[in-house]
Amino acid sequence: DTGVSQDPRHKITKRGQNVTFRCDPISEHNRLYWYRQTLGQGPEFLTYFQNEAQLEKSRLLSDRFSAERPKGSFSTLEIQRTEQGDSAMYLCASSRQGAHYGYTFGSGTRLTVV
Amino acid sequence: AQKVTQAQTEISVVEKEDVTLDCVYETRDTTYYLFWYKQPPSGELVFLIRRNSFDEQNEISGRYSWNFQKSTSSFNFTITASQVVDSAVYFCALSDDYNQGGKLIFGQGTELSVKP
Secondary structure: OOOOEEEOOEEEEOOOOOEEEEEEOOOOOOEEEEEEEOOOOOOEEEEEEEOOEEEEEOOOOOOOEEEEOHHHOOEEEEEOOOOHHHOEEEEEEEEOOOHHHOOEEOOOEEEEEO | OOEEEOOOOEEEEEOOOOEEEOOEEEOOOOOOEEEEEEEOOOOOOEEEEEEEOOOOOOEEEOOEEEEEEHHHOEEEEEEOOOOHHHOEEEEEEEEOOOOOOOOEEEOOOEEEEEEO
8 A cells, every 4th residue: 555646746837837737546446536725725625536437526627627537547637727726735535435435645736826 | 515614723732731623514414424634734634533423432542532423513623632743734524425426525624733
């Protein structure tokens, strides 16, 4: 069990640029979640996958956001045409089958849009 | 709708004091899970406890204890004899695994500062 890995840890980008983050879950976990955390707030749910299927998207996930989980393994979260309001910590979590088994969180990717 | 409220934004105590972090939740579901996480300055969320809605027994783990009361929809967390290393942001969270896909709904967090 190597934990949940997220890459990069930090990303600084200019407004209008596209960014992509990667999350590698624990290998036997079939659920993968993305959360966004802004300063002074709790994490907010963005989307989740069960295997390769994206089963739910929050209304926080605007059209500029897209997430994929090809082959049910790692996942990517892409933000197109970044805005300053996208600056946040993006957290990934994985789980064997949801709340009953608990969740393992990655260290997050901190995005700063300048 | 599900909601978690942590009314205490910041708490400051002196080392060795006991401190209780409050958590009140709202849900219409009869089956749900409650969690507490610790977030140190490094940013990673550290799991502390998970409780399901059918288990109202209080739990103690070392200096940590949790009081779950369904009648008041509360799941409070007490640190006994606090230490400087307990300084962090603590989050209470709720999950309905059956109807909501297992996503976590977090409170806004309580920042605990333990001074020497």
